[in-house]
Amino acid sequence: MAENIMKSQQDDLSSLMERASKRDSTVPFEGYVRDDGNIPGNILIVESGDRVYSFAKSDIMDRETVGEDRIRVYVRRGATAFRLGRMRAGEPPDSFMVAMEDVAPPPSPVVPGGPRPARRPFGPPNAEAMEHLAPPPDTHGPGAPHYAAAGVGPEPATRARVLAPPLSTVGAHWTNRCVAGDAFANNCAHFLSDAFIRAGYTELSAPNPHIHARCYTYARRPIRARDMWSWFKSKAVRTSDTPTKDTGWWAVFQLDESVYWGGHVVLLDTDTWTYYGTGHHDTWHQYMYQW
Secondary structure, three states: OOOHHHHHHHHHHHHHHHHHHHHOOEEEEEEEEEEEOOOOOOOEEEOOOOEEEEHHHHHHHEEEEEOEEEEEEEEEOOOOEEEEEEOOOOOOOOEEEEHHHHOOOOOOOOOOOOEEEOOOOOOOOOOHHHHOOOOOOOOOOOOOOOEEOOOOOHHHHHHHHOOOOOOEEEHOOOOOOOOOOOOOOHHHHHHHHHHHHHHOHHHHHHOOOOOOOHHHHOOEOOOOOHHHHHHHHHHHHHHEEEOOOOOEEEEEEEEOOEEEEEEEEEEEEEOOOOEEEEOOOOOOOEEEOOO
């Protein structure tokens, strides 16, 4: 009898562990489910009146009922899918990849000397992609750079812009928003690219080989940190991996792939030890660029 009980408990534990292992490498989506009549072998997830997904059934690793007739499905990370939503006439439909960047990054631990914001930015919760997921609150140690509040940066440069506006001009145009008024929960690249464009970097508004995702308004601001990183590297004449006071302005990409694949972008003024951006992760690797 005791052996049967132990075997039953082992079977239950094995079943639970197997189910947990399936979900470790998946991304959850929730909504009303039905077969996709347009794509054989796919299912539709109707999350809301504004958002519909189409996934291959072979990429659904697990599913569960979450109330009434709503279903939560667990999609294999890295799967290719389609997303349908509201759009403006004349714009092409957007497709997307379900990937690591769909996962919100964890909180950054306190590190002495890291930057500290003057006030905490915020974003809408419960979104479904990296651009829509709020990053963790950033925390900072004593002596760290402080957040440069929107609208209080240096005056825009008045000298002629021959090659590119100085990075200080970007800080002067930082407003912690997009000119079109839209916002995701993760706005680091969204709002920083807005400041770059309004400072005179119109190359980010035009078709650009480094930019692969934009916001859905007429402003079409770049919204992915890795895209901005690629662009930073294309312009850089100096690089560093260590923030050092009194070395000028730097465009910075911060990354720790073990906790968040998408990374984070921010503008750092080391002369005043302030940063312009939606947060700062000083425990992540710092990829710093000047031009």
